Each structure stands twice: as structure tokens, then as C-alpha cells.
Amino acid sequence: MSSLHLIVAPPPTPNGDLHVGHMSGPYLAADIYRRYTLQQGNRAVYCVSSDDHQSYVDTTAERLGTTSAALIAQARRDIQASFDAYSIGLDRFGQPNAEYAEFVTNFFTALAAKRLIRPATVPVLYDAQRGSYPVEAFVSGRCPNCLEGTCGGICEGCGHPNSCTDLLGLDGNRYQVRQEERLILDLEQFRPALDDHLNGLGTHRPALRRLIRQLLADKLKPFVLSYKTPRGIDTGAWGLPGQHLNVWGEMYPGHMYWLTKTAGDAIADAEYVQFLGFDNSYFYVFVHVALALAARQCGFQWPLPSAFITNQFYNLPNGKFSTSKGNAIWARDLALEYNTDLARLFLALHGPEYQEATFSEPIFKRAVDDLAAKINKLAATYNSKRNRNQTGQEAIPAEVARLMSQELSLKEYSNAELARRAIHALQYLEHWLATNDAASTACIPSAIILCLDALCPQYTSALQQQFSIREHSWTSPARRPFDMLPEIQVQYAHAAL
Structure with missing residues (x-):
């Protein structure tokens, strides 16, 4: 009997087109897996959405002298064209809208009702120069774990999270640490179930296996679910007006929204396979699984991940691919040739499935x-x-x-x-x-x-x-002996471009 496979890749940030590094990672990997799964006689649903509330949209829009809304609209068109050029067979490329925001809000309201998320006083970073609370793309320093240069939230090098307040090398005259209320998810309360699920999968690639071991060796810090950022889903429903959901928390019920819109209630008994870059591992493997466990306590019939298929960074000879910094070979430029x-x-x-490549x-x-x-x-x-x-x-x-x-x-x-x-x-x-x-x-x-x-x-x-081949298999190949086989061409101009 065939089974349903739910396949998800991280939402691309709509701050530009996809580069070859993006394409080499979860988007192509998930599509190949989808096609392979179908070939095995199973059913598959592959969903991706755009990460419209991501802070890198705002920093890129500021750098380009445009608005976030205009940048998102153009980037989504470009990203869709790149998916098409590389035959990425999405069942849905979703964009957050009012219905999506309501779904996400209802999810967190259910968690708040059971005190699975709650407001708490936590240390936050304040930028006295700009009068703002910088997170993610808005602040950078050195990772307190591996000392590599990093933005706020997560270190792309070692995969460890940071709270922004613990970044090394920040200007003490500009940045202050304040104590303020934020919405939090207490990851430590889910430790036994996290440990059991993550260590029971047996599907992790080496870098992810190492990160899981490192993070579980210490107490898991609360995950801050709300920020004082300019855009996003408002957290006023949980007593924190003027703040917005952390996009990495928003993302989990977002995935479930798009999967439900596409496959309906069948997702409850499906195999859920998450493709991702290693640099996103903490969010997907700890935060999202904790939210999935919380969802089950609230009666949501959503599956836990069966596997996390990670990839490492794909680099250029002069450094990392980076849309925000404009250092890239664009996927569609390569497709033109x-x-x-x-x-x-x-x-x-x-x-770069198992290690970084150039x-x-x-x-x-x-x-x-x-x-x-x-x-x-x-x-x-x-x-x-x-x-x-x-x-x-x-x-x-x-x-x-x-x-x-x-x-x-x-x-x-x-x-x-x-x-x-x-x-x-x-x-x-x-x-x-x-x-x-x-x-x-x-x-x-x-x-x-x-x-x-x-x-x-x-x-x-x-x-x-x-x-005229429709039904065939390794044991029952179609017999078609007459026509000439065409060659596969190396260089061509893609008609859609």
C-alpha cells in the first residue's frame, strides 16, 4: 500500500532571487526526493512558502532603497521563475495572507491557553543609536560558542543559537542589555520527549548528530517567540501588543497550514520529511519539534518529523553565497547557459550533502x-x-x-x-x-x-x-524500439526565461 510523504523545505527569504547555493541545497534535494518517492509508488506533497516577515527582507530593502513590500513582490516572481527553470515540482508555493495569519494565531492561542507558551521577563538587546531592539539581520558579532562572525539568533558556522545579548564584540556604548517581557517557549520542559524523538530517528547526518548531542548536553534555554520588529504577526492576543512573532516560531504552524491546505486531514498519518540547510537546524530540530509536541498536547493531529535531511554550505571561491550581500551566481543566470x-x-x-563544497x-x-x-x-x-x-x-x-x-x-x-x-x-x-x-x-x-x-x-x-510511455517499471519496461533517441543537450536557452 502506498504511503503519503509530506516534504517541506525552508521558506526562501524574498529579498532576492535564488542563487546556485540555494538550489544546491534543500530545494533541489527535496524535489529529487519527491520524484524518487513517486517512482517508488508512494504519494508525495512538496510545499514551500515565502518567509515574508524575515528581517533580511528589511535590511536588503533598506540597502536597495526600496520598500519591503515591493522587494517581496519582485523576489517572489524571481524565485518562482527559478523554481520553474530547474523543474522544482512544488505542489504549493504559499504566501502568508490573512487566513494564514489567523491559522498561526489560533495555534499559538491554543498553546497559550495551556501555558505551553507564556510571557516572561528576559534579557534583550537595545540599540541606543537607532532606538530599536535588534535581532537576526539587524545585529552581528562573534558567536559565543565557536567565535565565528555571526548575526543574531543562530551561528551559521556551528549551528548554536545565541540570544543577541551574548554576542561577543558588540559596541558597549551603542548596545544595552535590558530586561523586558517577551513571549517564550520553554524548551527544557520538552527535554525528555525531544531527547526520545531526536535520538530515536537514526537518520541524522554527522553535523546534525553532533549538534544535537552538544545542545542536549546542557540545559536548553527558553526560545524567545516575540520580537519588537517592524513587521510580522502581532502578539497582542497573548498580552504583548506592539511585538511580532519570531519568524522561526511562526514557521512551524505555517508549514502545517500549507500542508493542510494541500493534503487535508491526510497529513495526520503521513511521513513528514524536512529538508533544510544545517545552519537552520536548531530552529527545525529543537524549536519546531517542541512546538509539534506542544501541538499534540492541544489536540492538533500533526505528524512529527520522520527525518531531517540536511546539507552544508555551498561556497564560491571568494566566500559564501549571500543574497543579502550580493555575492552569488544566480540560479537563472546559470540556466541561461x-x-x-x-x-x-x-x-x-x-x-554539499555531508560537507561544505565550492x-x-x-x-x-x-x-x-x-x-x-x-x-x-x-x-x-x-x-x-x-x-x-x-x-x-x-x-x-x-x-x-x-x-x-x-x-x-x-x-x-x-x-x-x-x-x-x-x-x-x-x-x-x-x-x-x-x-x-x-x-x-x-x-x-x-x-x-x-x-x-x-x-x-x-x-x-x-x-x-x-x-508514449506511461506505465512501466524495472520488471515490466515499456517496449518502444522504433524511434531515434535524442541526445541530451549541454547548453541551451530556457524558453521561460
């Missing part, structure tokens, strides 16, 4: 040339033999079917592993076809589609249409 199917395949093979366009170009050559060699061999070998062994070679039909569990899932399997299978098929006189060409189009469908969807969609 290269076939995004091959870009997807390259990023699956060489993306994107080099010369290396990328050589690699996609090589990948295209491997695919096209099989197409050429097929085309040379298609009229001579329309009979004989019609099944896909057992060795290929065995390799490609082995289902990857969430514990071992990897885009790179899927891509390596596909390339090795195609190379084996080419050799088998070239050296085996009894080999039939009939199964080859079907086999190529099965190998590449999750990775190169534009190419496989074209093959499905050309060869």
Missing part, C-alpha cells in the same frame, strides 16, 4: 560535458542498433534492475547515491547493448527514463512523450 537537467545532475552528484564554473562545465557524453553514448549505441535488435532479450538486464530497484531508506538516502546509481546503470546498459548481440533495444528508452526521472525530468518527460 546550461541545460538545467544537467545542472540538477551535477548538483546531485557534487552538492562551486567552480569551469569545473561545472567540464563535469556537465562529461555527464552528457555518458548519457549520449548510450543514445548513440541504441540508435546504431535499433533497427537490427528489435527482438531478443526484452527485459532490462537483471543487474541494472537489481541496483536501481533497491529502495533507499531515509537513514541512507542521498541525492549523490541516486545519481551515481543512475550513471553507473546507464554506462552498464551501453556496454551491454554494444557487446551483446542478443540484447534487444526495446527496453532502453524505458530504462533511461527510470534511471533519470528524478534527476533530469525535462529529458525524461520528452522521452515519455516521444515513446
Whole structure:
């Protein structure tokens, strides 16, 4: 029986378009997983929304001399175009609206009624120069854990949270620590359940496993759920007017809102898989799971995550990709020059799944040339033999079917592993076809589609249409021996751009 998989990636910040670093991370990874899940005979729903209340929108708008609203509108159009260019098959790209805000407010009201969240006096940072309370993008210093330069809230280097007040190197004449009321989520009260769930998953990649161990070694600090920021969902309903929800707290019920809008009540019994960059781990793994546990105490029928599929940073030779700093190779710029199917395949093979990696366009170009050559060699061999070998062994070679039909569990899932399997299978098929006189060409189009469908969807969609292939599997490939196989092109101009 097929199962429903709920797939979520973090909301992109609408302060600009997506760069190659974004695309190499959770957005492409989640789409490949979605397509792979469907190929296994399961159902899948993939939802993303835009992080409209994120502070980086405001700092970027200020830098560009525009308004936050105008920046969000343009960035959403750009982000959608980038998703389309890379065949990211979203079931929903949501944008916060009044109904969304009401859903999120009702969720936190239910938690407040059971005292699972509450106002409390906490230390907060005050900027005397600007007369504001800086958080996240509005303040930077040194991480108190690893000493790397960081903004407020979270350290992108080590993944540890900070409260802004504990950042090192702040100007003591400008910044003051004040004691004020904020809405808090006491993470420590959820420690036993957090420990049990997080350490029971067995799906964490090494960096996340290490972070979980480090954070659980000490008392978990309360998570501050409200800020004095210019925009967001107002917290007046919980006795704190003039403040807004911390976007990382807002995000959890937001995900459930979009999933419910898309899949309905079926989400209660579904498998929930969260893709994310490692730098967001604290929020997703501790804050969101704690909120999910609180939700269950309030009667919400929402699933706990089955896995957190993390990726590390993808860098440029001169530093990190950064939209807010304008240091980037934009995903759509790359799509103007290269076939995004091959870009997807390259990023699956060489993306930063387990450790940081560096994107080099010369290396990328050589690699996609090589990948295209491997695919096209099989197409050429097929085309040379298609009229001579329309009979004989019609099944896909057992060795290929065995390799490609082995289902990857969430514990071992990897885009790179899927891509390596596909390339090795195609190379084996080419050799088998070239050296085996009894080999039939009939199964080859079907086999190529099965190998590449999750990775190169534009190419496989074209093959499905050309060869009229609808239903097929590794054990029952479609027989289509007549047409010429097209080559996969390395460079092209994407029509949508």
C-alpha cells in the first residue's frame, strides 16, 4: 500500500532571487526526493512558502532603497521563475495572507491557553543609536560558542543559537542589555520527549548528530517567540501588543497550514520529511519539534518529523553565497547557459550533502560535458542498433534492475547515491547493448527514463512523450524500439526565461 510523504523545505527569504547555493541545497534535494518517492509508488506533497516577515527582507530593502513590500513582490516572481527553470515540482508555493495569519494565531492561542507558551521577563538587546531592539539581520558579532562572525539568533558556522545579548564584540556604548517581557517557549520542559524523538530517528547526518548531542548536553534555554520588529504577526492576543512573532516560531504552524491546505486531514498519518540547510537546524530540530509536541498536547493531529535531511554550505571561491550581500551566481543566470537537467545532475552528484563544497564554473562545465557524453553514448549505441535488435532479450538486464530497484531508506538516502546509481546503470546498459548481440533495444528508452526521472525530468518527460510511455517499471519496461533517441543537450536557452 502506498504511503503519503509530506516534504517541506525552508521558506526562501524574498529579498532576492535564488542563487546556485540555494538550489544546491534543500530545494533541489527535496524535489529529487519527491520524484524518487513517486517512482517508488508512494504519494508525495512538496510545499514551500515565502518567509515574508524575515528581517533580511528589511535590511536588503533598506540597502536597495526600496520598500519591503515591493522587494517581496519582485523576489517572489524571481524565485518562482527559478523554481520553474530547474523543474522544482512544488505542489504549493504559499504566501502568508490573512487566513494564514489567523491559522498561526489560533495555534499559538491554543498553546497559550495551556501555558505551553507564556510571557516572561528576559534579557534583550537595545540599540541606543537607532532606538530599536535588534535581532537576526539587524545585529552581528562573534558567536559565543565557536567565535565565528555571526548575526543574531543562530551561528551559521556551528549551528548554536545565541540570544543577541551574548554576542561577543558588540559596541558597549551603542548596545544595552535590558530586561523586558517577551513571549517564550520553554524548551527544557520538552527535554525528555525531544531527547526520545531526536535520538530515536537514526537518520541524522554527522553535523546534525553532533549538534544535537552538544545542545542536549546542557540545559536548553527558553526560545524567545516575540520580537519588537517592524513587521510580522502581532502578539497582542497573548498580552504583548506592539511585538511580532519570531519568524522561526511562526514557521512551524505555517508549514502545517500549507500542508493542510494541500493534503487535508491526510497529513495526520503521513511521513513528514524536512529538508533544510544545517545552519537552520536548531530552529527545525529543537524549536519546531517542541512546538509539534506542544501541538499534540492541544489536540492538533500533526505528524512529527520522520527525518531531517540536511546539507552544508555551498561556497564560491571568494566566500559564501549571500543574497543579502550580493555575492552569488544566480540560479537563472546559470540556466541561461546550461541545460538545467544537467545542472540538477551535477548538483546531485557534487552538492554539499555531508560537507561544505565550492562551486567552480569551469569545473561545472567540464563535469556537465562529461555527464552528457555518458548519457549520449548510450543514445548513440541504441540508435546504431535499433533497427537490427528489435527482438531478443526484452527485459532490462537483471543487474541494472537489481541496483536501481533497491529502495533507499531515509537513514541512507542521498541525492549523490541516486545519481551515481543512475550513471553507473546507464554506462552498464551501453556496454551491454554494444557487446551483446542478443540484447534487444526495446527496453532502453524505458530504462533511461527510470534511471533519470528524478534527476533530469525535462529529458525524461520528452522521452515519455516521444515513446508514449506511461506505465512501466524495472520488471515490466515499456517496449518502444522504433524511434531515434535524442541526445541530451549541454547548453541551451530556457524558453521561460
